[in-house]
Amino acid sequence: MDADFCVEALNEAIAKHGQPETMNTGQGSQFSGSAWTTTLTEAGVRNSMDGRGRYLDNIFIERLWRSLKQEAIYLEEINYGFQARRVIKDWIAFYNTERPHSALERLAPDDAYWAGLNEQKAT
Template sequence: MIDPTAKLSVSRQAIMLGISRGSVYYKPRPVSDADLKLMHRIDKLHMEFPFAGSRMLRGLLVQEGFKVGRLHIATLMKRMGIEALYRKPNTSKPAPGHKIYPYLLRKLPITRPNQVWAMDITYIPMARGFIYLAAVLDWFTRRVLAWRVSITLEADFCIEAVEEALAKHGTPEIFNTDQGSQFTSTDFIKVLAAREVKISMDGKGAWRDNVFIERLWRSIKYEEVYLRAYASVSEARAGIGRYLTFYNTRRPHSSLDGRTPNQAYFNQPMPEAVAA
């Protein structure tokens, strides 16, 4: 897909293909078929039982016939970038030296587009592997403003998504994430600080703080990802892109009085019903 001998730079080729620059140079370690099967099942169980930690997930998997230890499940969960969604003390572990910002959304009325944006990362299973999906979401309208996929959990694909959202949609008042190392990295913070965006961070596992983007992950997985078996990263990107276009432009939301995220974001009225 990427041709190092081409006249076009590797970075430019990556941008045109919609993949993170860091992924181009990453040499993935092979994942066994058994672990891939486990990871795909863990992902579905996590969607169904987001409060389940490694101990409970092991019990659920054993009930289904898997022979696996709790520590191995915990290792796979870490690789997938997921953890049980419940508030617990001292669980957020950003990279050493990274600054943590306070949570700014507690009891804050969110009443308009571009007041608060949120960002998160999720695991996306494929037929023979997996990728990660990062998305920037407008909190009030649920509109996906930008997204990227990557084969690594490095920060650069998150930075690219944020830069695209800022370029296309202006500057939010507040940007909220968890305390993951991607979001506390110096390069990520610089992008927001340059625009004088207020940075808000919740703790990992604080499900109330991430509820809207968790609903997005649930929708995209049950309505798109779990119905497919992507054969390649490019196929996954195309399928996700089609779904997110549908999500923004055609999928009605009860929380938006039946409007789509695009209608709510651009303050468009509901279309009039066509008489039978």
């Protein structure tokens, strides 16, 4: 992963979702180089590479990647990029709409999200 890819992804995310208050990153060269830090500064985003709580920052995404690999990627014979895209897309849809999650009282994320919105409307 090079700095140009990271900066492009950052710019796309800011354009699509707005600027975050703080960006937590690793300490790799793509995140400590001038292209990344200048982009953050110009967007008014604080850059944090302190490492405090880092395992907590990454624990959820690491668990997601682990589940994706064990439940989909490793079970398929993937020879082409379009196959990988299909497998990942299908699994993410399954993960969000059908797969029960123990942390969500055995609901799928979509069901938990909508239940939470309905509870908020009721109060």
